[in-house]
Amino acid sequence: MSEKPKIHRFNDMRKLVARLRDDLNGGNQDFVLLYAYNGTGKTRLSMAFKDAGKKQISRPMNVNDHVNQALTITETVSDTLYFNAFTEDLFSWDNDLEKDSERRLHINTHSKFFKGLKDLALDERIGYYLGRYADFLFDIDYDQWTVSFRKGEDARHIKISRGEENIFIWCLFMAICERVIDGLETYAWVKYLYIDDPITSLDDNNAIAVASDLAKLLRKAKSRTRPEAVVADGPGEVDMAPRMVPAPIKAVVSSHHALFFNVVCNELKKDAHKKYLLQRPERGTAYTLRATDDTPFFHHVSMLAELQKAAHGGTLYTYHFNMLRSILEKTATFFGRDDFSACIHGLDDAELFSRALNLLSHGKYDIYQPSVMVDDNKKLFRQILDAFLGRYEFVLPEVFEPPAKRRAGAPAA
Structure with missing residues (x-):
């Protein structure tokens, strides 16, 4: 009889984040996959993971050339590019209430998420992904930082559904991830991807397609390399021919969607990963992780x-x-x-x-x-x-600590 998977208990989210980061680093895992019901705290966990990677750095800033001095500036840098409910909030609708004819989606350009977006030439890659999941087209105005949508030339500036909007934002995220993997300097700070519930209004076919495309991108991310110059045998001499060294981007994926989760797990089963059921017993402040490697579904x-x-x-x-x-x-x-x-x-x-x-x-x-x-x-x-x-005689696991025994004669709650 196989041993039951151990349940790991964490008294607060900070300790849970530390465990996930340990899995990806000291545990030598490429991915951590979390299944959790809605209301467990997946979005808060993704933000806590991102915040744990923030640090303050100081760097010199040269002033005018005629001033023979340099100033030091301090800035906050992160190591995690994330997709969650907050990502979707970076967009807002202008529904043209007065004329009711030119509806646009505004992009929040103050977010680091969009840094350098104008120079990334993402339209083609966004269109590639969007064509796999939806039947509408888009136009990005990089001067006004707005997006308009159409279904053919006769239906322009349309208001798309909430589900279609989420799909467009997801496709934009996927296109940015491709540039991250390509080693674009704008996103050189990214060491981790954290993706929480990318699908909220998809049918099963699209859920499978999104999961499969995401898994393909994550495998490419974990195999990423970068050039590194090497020192030649002679003292002080540099061999200018670079060599390629591993520069993987690791990922956490969390979801409440059973089909999406299982497709991602199946697609990544040959890669080094941890697969957990995340729970928050009694809706309290503690969390539990249970490995599900040997217990599909x-x-x-x-x-x-x-x-x-x-x-x-x-x-x-x-x-x-x-x-x-x-x-x-x-x-x-x-x-x-x-x-x-x-x-x-x-x-x-x-x-x-x-x-x-x-x-x-x-x-x-x-x-x-x-x-x-x-x-x-x-x-x-x-x-x-x-x-x-x-x-149906299910063999139920002891996921939670057993409830305290009621005193003799006390009625059930």
């Missing part, structure tokens, strides 16, 4: 363990109905069924369970502002979960 089973813990000893929130229905849907798909109700068909109260899941998984149950279930719904939730686990 482990995150779905882990989600069941989380639901069981909440149902029998933890706190049940309204959004747990959404999670339970999602698991039933994936189980039904696995067995070739069309509807989640197939997972509970034939059980006592199957019709009641099906109606409850249909009703209670479609409300405004936000994981960021969770509401505790009322007592009747708690009872119903436990009945559905227990009946489902009774039919």
Whole structure:
């Protein structure tokens, strides 16, 4: 019997970031792949990783030639180029409310992300990626720093959907990454890529395409080399013919999207990487990492363990109905069924369970502002979960620390 993967616990995000950086450096990994549910703190983690790589440097700045002195200036440099929700916020819409005819996407030129963008000649590479995922075209005005969109010559300055906007920004990021890998001086500071949930509104086909393209780019990044001059045998002499030395760019990828995550994992399975399930027990300040190298699709089973813990000893929130229905849907798909109700068909109260899941998984149950279930719904939730686990004998992992035992005679939460 194989040994259960160890669960690593971190009391704060700073220690978690240190572990990820250790994996990429001392651990000699090319990539760290994190699967985490929404609300775990993936975006905050990506920013903490970026902040951990910041440092202050001083460099001389020559003033006018006739002044025989130099000033020293201090600046902050980073080592991480990231893509997350904040990247998308670097763009804002001008919807031309007065004329309602020329809608444009503004680019925040103060961001280091766009430094040197005008000279990078990215339009062709952006168009290459965009053509793989979408059917609209774009024009970048580098004088006004705006982007306009069109679908043919007869539909110009159109307002694209939020999903299409995200795709365009992602394609721009991919094009910039290509220039980073090429060794462009503007992005010489980049040592790591941190990519958090690049897909938010994609169908399955595009999710696969984006994951595959990203994996291809990451493999190219980890194999990057750069020229380095070498000293010749003679003292003081320099051999001007450079040699190529390794200059890899390593990456962290985090996602809540199961299909995207699994495609990336499969594409990178031959490369040195760590694959983790990231969780934040009880929505507290501590985090756990569990290696999933030997347990593909482990995150779905882990989600069941989380639901069981909440149902029998933890706190049940309204959004747990959404999670339970999602698991039933994936189980039904696995067995070739069309509807989640197939997972509970034939059980006592199957019709009641099906109606409850249909009703209670479609409300405004936000994981960021969770509401505790009322007592009747708690009872119903436990009945559905227990009946489902009774039919399908999942071996549930001990992802969380076991709940404290209730005092004798105390009712369940």
